Amino acid sequence: MISKKMQNSLNAQINAEIYSAYLYLAMSADLNSKNLPGFASWMKIQAQEEMGHAMKIYAFIEERLGRVVLKAIAEPQKDFASALSIFEQALKHEQKVTGLINKLVDQAIEENDHATHGFLQWFVDEQVEEEATADAIVQKLKMTKDMPSGLFMLDKELAQRAATKE
Numbered sequence: 001m002i003s004k005k006m007q008n009s010l011n012a013q014i015n016a017e018i019y020s021a022y023l024y025l026a027m028s029a030d031l032n033s034k035n036l037p038g039f040a041s042w043m044k045i046q047a048q049e050e051m052g053h054a055m056k057i058y059a060f061i062e063e064r065l066g067r068v069v070l071k072a073i074a075e076p077q078k079d080f081a082s083a084l085s086i087f088e089q090a091l092k093h094e095q096k097v098t099g100l101i102n103k104l105v106d107q108a109i110e111e112n113d114h115a116t117h118g119f120l121q122w123f124v125d126e127q128v129e130e131e132a133t134a135d136a137i138v139q140k141l142k143m144t145k146d147m148p149s150g151l152f153m154l155d156k157e158l159a160q161r162a163a164t165k166e
């Protein structure tokens with residue numbers, strides 16, 4: 001069984017993951033309106049991954065005989081300046097999520113909660129990958145310097161991302 005405090009923190013993380021999905025869907029819609037369907041598709045798949053993260057935590061809380069409690073999801077930003085600013089913002093957001101995961105790990109250690117500590121390691125690894133992926137796209141976008149031909153090529157590349165089965 002998990003502590004009430006850990007249950008609350010994990011429920012808050014479900015909210016943060018669903019907010020991430022919501023934010024990435026808003027980014028996807030904006031990218032689509034900018035005629036960048038490959039970027040939009042990539043971001044939509046990312047949103048699906050975020051829902052997968054939320055559901056992983058949801059299942060874990062129930063498995064540990066805790067209670068899932070859902071709170072309101074904040075409204076994400078609607079309009080964005082450019083593809084570059086979107087991916088810079090996504091990278092910043094992932095860095096924030098990494099901070100949240102690290103806090104959860106700290107709490108699990110404090111509480112001597114080995115099961116939650118073990119469970120969270122998947123998220124620790126996932127954050128390393130998510131930050132690296134977002135950063136790589138930011139770097140590529142910086143290289144294009146908003147040149148239409150570069151954006152077009154990158155859009156085609158990002159369109160290749162396949163949906164994950166999680």
Ligand code: FEO
Binds near residue numbers: 049050
């Ligand atoms: Fe679920 Fe992108 O962190």
